[in-house]
């Protein structure tokens with residue numbers, strides 16, 4: 001297999017792919033992009049990811065964008081790792097739900113990132129919107145908090161690619177929602193951070209290239 005190429009922004013959604021690849025023992029060549037410098041809107045990058053988003057993965061002679069699609073593709077083409085749940089599997093439904101629910105959470109984080117981090121003029125930020133969106137984000141975490149009170153992983157049978165879809169997502173949520181109020185998610189994050197595959201992905205992640213506070217408080 002030629003070395004896959006991962007288009008990546010440190011600390012962003014492409015971490016999901018990086019982590020899954022590391023769990024499969026695959027180390028990609030990493031091409032790092034910056035969200036703020038306009039390079040992700042270059043014709044070169046748009047040819048790989050038409051909306052100018054990461055991740056995009058060059059693998060097996062093709063380029064795939066959308067982290068969930070990449071996750072499913074890797075599981076289907078590399079079944080020997082046992083990280084996916086194929087049609088007919090008893091855990092197929094929770095597996096598919098995780099592929100997409102991670103994005104329900106992810107798009108709320110993206111909206112809050114825009115309000116708090118990427119707006120050129122902070123005065124354009126709306127306290128009303130950030131307050132509502134942080135509440136909506138907390139509401140999406142509740143079902144996971146309950147689930148992780150009864151099992152150690154997203155799927156009851158143990159670690160799977162479903163967990164990697166929450167990589168970046170459940171830690172980034174902590175910038176806008178107090179994770180102290182979600183002790184099962186906090187414990188889960190710590191368990192995942194302890195995995196050798198996760199540690200290896202963190203070592204390859206690279207330095208964050210957008211500024212960030214640990215927590216964003218409305219009205220502060």
Ligand SMILES: N[C@@H](CCC(=O)N[C@@H](CS)C(=O)NCC(=O)O)C(=O)O
Nearest residue numbers: 012013035052053054055066067068
């Ligand atoms: N649903 C897509 C979302 C990808 C996405 O929005 N990625 C963000 C980084 S976390 C991005 O590339 N943002 C660049 C931009 O919005 O211009 C996926 O899961 O791959």
